[in-house]
Amino acid sequence: xxxxxxxxxxxxxxxxxxxxxxxxxxxxxxxxxxxxxxxxxxxxxxxxxxxxxxxxxxxxxxxxxxxxxxxxxxxxxxxxxxxxxxxxxxxxxxxxxxxxxxxxxxxxxxxxxxxxxxxxxxxxxxxxxxxxxxxxxxxxxxxxxxxxxxxxxxxxxxxxxxxxxxxxxxxxxxxxxxxxxxxxxxxxxxxxxxxxxxxxxxxxxxxxxxxxxxxxxxxxxxxxxxxxxxxx
Numbered sequence: 001x002x003x004x005x006x007x008x009x010x011x012x013x014x015x016x017x018x019x020x021x022x023x024x025x026x027x028x029x030x031x032x033x034x035x036x037x038x039x040x041x042x043x044x045x046x047x048x049x050x051x052x053x054x055x056x057x058x059x060x061x062x063x064x065x066x067x068x069x070x071x072x073x074x075x076x077x078x079x080x081x082x083x084x085x086x087x088x089x090x091x092x093x094x095x096x097x098x099x100x101x102x103x104x105x106x107x108x109x110x111x112x113x114x115x116x117x118x119x120x121x122x123x124x125x126x127x128x129x130x131x132x133x134x135x136x137x138x139x140x141x142x143x144x145x146x147x148x149x150x151x152x153x154x155x156x157x158x159x160x161x162x163x164x165x166x167x168x169x170x171x172x173x174x175x176x177x178x179x180x181x182x183x184x185x186x187x188x189x190x191x192x193x194x195x196x197x198x199x200x201x202x203x204x205x206x207x208x209x210x211x212x213x214x215x216x217x218x219x220x221x222x223x224x225x226x227x228x229x230x231x232x
Contacts, residue, residue, distance in 0.1 A: 001025065001026040001027075001028060002023060002024070002025055003023070003024040003025075003026075003055060004023055004024075005021040005055055005068035006057075006068055008066075021055065021068050021069070021070055022053040022070050023053065024051060024052070024053050024054055024055045024070075025051070025052050025053065026049050026050060026051040026052065026054075027049070027050050028047065028048070028049040028050075029047065029048045029049070030045055030046070030047045031045070031046050031047075032044060032045035032046070033045075039085060039086045039087065040083075040084070040085050040086075041082070041083065041084040041085075042082070042083050043080075043081070043082045043083075044079070044080070044081050044082075045079065045080045045081075046077075046078075046079045047077065047078055047079070047080075048075075048076070048077045049075070049076045049077070050073070050074075050075055051073060051074040051075070051076070052072075052073055053070045053072065053073075054070065054071050054072065054073070054074040054104075055068050055069070055070060055071075056068070056069060056071050056123070056124075056158070056208075057069075057208060058208070058209055058210050066207070069108075069210065071104060071108050071118065071158065071210075072104065072105060072106045072108065073104075073105035073106065074102060074103070074104050074105060074123065075102065075103045075105065076100065076101070076102045076103075076123070077100075077101055077102075078098060078099050078100035078101060079098070079099050080096070080097070080098045080099075081096065081097050081098075082094075082095070082096040083095045083096070090137055090138055090139045091135075091136070091137050092135070092136050092138075093133070093134070093135050093136075094132075094133065094134045094135075094136075095132070095133045096131070096132050096133075097129070097130065097131045097132075098129070098130045098131075099128065099129055100126055100127070100128060101122065101128065102122045102123040102126060103120060103121075103122065104118045104119060104120065104121050104122070104123070104158060105119065106118070106119050107119045108158065108210060110210075110211075116158065116159055116210055116211050117159055118158045118159055118210070121155075121158060121159060121160040122155055122160060123155070123158070124154065124155045124156055124157055124158055124206070124208040124209075124214075125154050125155070125156070125206050125208045126154060126155070127151045127152035127153065127154050127166070128152040128153060129150065129152035129166075130149070130150065130151055130152065131149070131150040132147065132148070132149045132150070133147065133148055134146070134147035134148075135147075141176055141177040141178070141179065142174075142175070142176055142177075143173075143174065143175040143176075143177070144173070144174045144175075145172070145173050145174075146170065146171070146172045146173075147170070147171050148168060148169070148170045148171075149168065149169055150166065150167075150168045151166060151167055151168075151202075152166045153165060153166050154206065156206050156208055156209070156213070156214035156216075157208065157209045157210060157211050157212060157213075157214060158209075158210045158211065159210070159211045161211070161212075162213060162214065164203045164206060164216070165202075165203070167200055167202030167203070167219070168200060169195070169196050169198075169200050169202070169219070170196070170197040170198055170200075171193070171194065171195045171196070171197065172193070172194045172197055173191065173192065173193045173194070174191070174192045175189055175190070175191040175192075176189060176190045176191075177189045178190070185231075185232055186230065186231065186232045187230070187231040187232075188228070188229065188230050188231075189228075189229050189231075190226070190227070190228055190229075191225075191226070191227045191229065192224070192225070192226050192227075193223075193224070193225040193226075193227070194222070194223070194224050194225075195220065195222070195223045195225075196219070196220060196221060196222045196223060197222065198222075199221055199222040200219070201218075201219075201221075202218075202219040203216040203217075203218065203219065204216070204217045204218060204219040204220070205217045
């Protein structure tokens with residue numbers, strides 16, 4: 001695998017000199033198993049990746065700009081599991097969970113003769129566990145569903161001195177399809193969405209950094225949406 005630095009850095013001030021960023025390369029290995037029947041799907045995967053010249057984003061609080069930086073060699077490993085079950089034609093269940101771990105192999109230079117204490121630490125903004133599930137019922141023009149997602153703790157910097165707490169959100173949705181309108185290609189529907197049903201207070205996106213305190217955006221509060229749509 002090969003990855004180049006993001007071109008976003010060419011359009012922010014101060015402009016990052018991308019010629020100083022080495023291309024990131026990696027070797028990845030996956031081992032998985034999948035089972036499928038008429039009403040059940042199961043999939044499990046274990047994976048391992050070894051990165052050289054890993055490229056990560058960093059944030060300069062003085063200038064307010066994000067930039068790409070090489071952090072050396074990084075090892076990542078984890079496992080994923082997914083399941084889908086449809087006991088009837090109308091009812092379905094979906095479940096998935098993932099575990100991820102990482103290890104930075106060296107201390108990152110912070111100057112001509114100084115280093116950040118990153119060796120043996122984990123990558124930032126990567127939850128250790130994520131778990132998600134959804135149940136859905138569909139009969140005729142009616143579709144109703146509910147889903148939940150758990151996001152584990154996330155480091156905010158590469159020295160692992162600050163961590164965002166885990167959180168769980170629950171969403172609900174319902175749709176009524178009116179069917180064809182003017183032609184067979186025109187379909188109207190009315191949809192209701194209620195996100196973050198229990199008004200969970202959580203930290204969403206993170207302006208990650210190599211060291212120090214990060215900036216956070218709060219996750220969206222409980223929100224209700226009503227949509228009248230037309231497909232054509």
